[in-house]
Amino acid sequence: MSDNLKHTLRTALQKLALQQTSETLGDRTTYLGASDIAACPRKTILARIAPSEPDLVTLLRFRRGHMAEDIVADAFTAAGFTNFERQVEVIHDGEVPLKAHIDFVFTSEAAKTKAVLEVKSPESIPEQPYGSWEMQLYLQMGLLARNSPGYTVEKGAILAINFGSEGLELFNGYTPQATILDGLLDRAQAVWTDYRKILSNVEAEPATEVTPLCGFCDYISTCPQFDADEVPELADKVEILTMLQEQQKNLEADISNRKGQLLAIASQRGPFKAYGRLLQKTTRNRKAMNMERLAAFLKEYGHSPDEFKEDGFYSFLEIKKAA
Numbered sequence: 001m002s003d004n005l006k007h008t009l010r011t012a013l014q015k016l017a018l019q020q021t022s023e024t025l026g027d028r029t030t031y032l033g034a035s036d037i038a039a040c041p042r043k044t045i046l047a048r049i050a051p052s053e054p055d056l057v058t059l060l061r062f063r064r065g066h067m068a069e070d071i072v073a074d075a076f077t078a079a080g081f082t083n084f085e086r087q088v089e090v091i092h093d094g095e096v097p098l099k100a101h102i103d104f105v106f107t108s109e110a111a112k113t114k115a116v117l118e119v120k121s122p123e124s125i126p127e128q129p130y131g132s133w134e135m136q137l138y139l140q141m142g143l144l145a146r147n148s149p150g151y152t153v154e155k156g157a158i159l160a161i162n163f164g165s166e167g168l169e170l171f172n173g174y175t176p177q178a179t180i181l182d183g184l185l186d187r188a189q190a191v192w193t194d195y196r197k198i199l200s201n202v203e204a205e206p207a208t209e210v211t212p213l214c215g216f217c218d219y220i221s222t223c224p225q226f227d228a229d230e231v232p233e234l235a236d237k238v239e240i241l242t243m244l245q246e247q248q249k250n251l252e253a254d255i256s257n258r259k260g261q262l263l264a265i266a267s268q269r270g271p272f273k274a275y276g277r278l279l280q281k282t283t284r285n286r287k288a289m290n291m292e293r294l295a296a297f298l299k300e301y302g303h304s305p306d307e308f309k310e311d312g313f314y315s316f317l318e319i320k321k322a323a
Contacts, residue, residue, distance in 0.1 A: 006056060013059035020066070031097035032188050034143075038135035041191045042206040043217050049198060052218040061121075068121040068161040069103055076104075083107050090143045094185070096192045100140045107151070114148055116141050116156035125160045129171045130213065133158050135184060137174055142181030210234055242319065 025033070029048050036044045054062070069086070076084060088105045092098035104117035118137050137156045145153040157172035190207070197204040208225045210233035217223070225231060262279055266272065271280035295305055 010056045010059060013056070013063065014054065017054070017059060017062050025101060031099050032192060033098075034100040034102075034136045034139045035132075037098075037139060037184055037188045037191065038132040040207075040209040040211065040214075040217070041187075041194065042208045042223065043219055044191055045195045045198060045206045046219045048195060064163065065119075065121045068163075069119050071161070072104070072117075072119055072159065081106075083109075088144070090140070090147045092143050092146070092185075096185075096188045098143070098185075098188055100143045102140045102144065105144065112150060113152050113154045114144060115154060116144060118156070118158045120158060120160045122160055122162065124164075125162050125166045125169045126212075129158050129160070130211065132211065132213065133171075134174070135180075138177060138180045139184045141174065141176040142178070142184070145176050212237070238319070245319075 028036075032044070073084075073086060084104050084106045086104060088102040090100045090102065092100075102116055103119045106115040106117070107113070116137065118133065118140065120133060137158055141153050141156045145151075153176050155172070156174040156176075157170055158174075159168060159170050161168045194204045194206045198206075205224075208223060210225050210231055214220055214223075220226060225233070263281060266279050266281045271278060273279070291305060298304055298307075
């Protein structure tokens with residue numbers, strides 16, 4: 001893709017993102033949203049004071065999120081549901097300016113109940129919902145309950161939609177919890193206080209939290225959590241990955257050994273059946289470049305294969321014992 005086309009797409013998507021934010025969320029520097037409180041406090045504050053300009057990948061993620069919500073809404077409509085509202089704004093009447101924008105609110109007028117559905121579109125669906133997702137949902141349910149006299153907010157759920165092979169996953173069974181709500185409101189107070197201090201040039205050190213989502217944070221390069229010799233919050237993640245890699249290595253060795261044994265039998269005996277499978281030795285032709293002949297041919301014309309090599313780069317996660 002040419003740089004000009006990339007620039008055009010990025011500029012247009014940035015315009016769309018700003019327009020949609022303005023229309024649905026307003027000026028986010030004047031209040032805290034449910035997702036802000038659920039995120040790392042430092043990230044929430046820095047995103048307001050020194051907002052970064054999203055790259056093309058981030059802008060595409062934004063659009064993917066909106067697409068996921070539209071798909072869900074279209075599906076509900078096609079299924080005949082008429083009792084839901086989208087992007088329901090709930091304002092908290094308190095010292096901290098707080099607003100929750102809820103993806104879907106379902107209302108039963110007969111039972112006088114409401115239910116909340118939060119839609120996410122992650123790169124991959126986690127086995128368990130992220131803590132930030134759950135905090136956001138608990139805050140939404142709690143604020144909706146406080147702002148819905150005559151109704152009971154009975155439940156909430158998180159629908160994770162992946163546009164790849166994973167499809168979707170519903171995490172449900174959530175109900176409003178007064179204790180959790182009070183804790184989240186205290187958290188909002190702390191975030192807002194630090195935010196106002198920094199705006200007033202008063203020294204403040206916002207709290208930081210290490211989560212699996214740190215890799216998507218624009219402010220990680222200056223995060224004090226990663227300036228330390230160790231990041232203990234990620235110890236379990238690294239431990240589990242190390243264990244899985246060791247299991248993978250042992251498993252691959254076991255598979256190779258077993259395949260070798262069965263191949264030897266098929267080579268000597270010919271095809272045979274076992275466990276409802278047909279096993280046989282199969283040989284296929286595969287073309288490969290004869291580098292010696294190629295070098296000799298190029299040499300006749302004063303060239304060598306090295307002239308046609310280009311540097312390439314790739315990234316990977318290297319894990320080794322620390323000194």
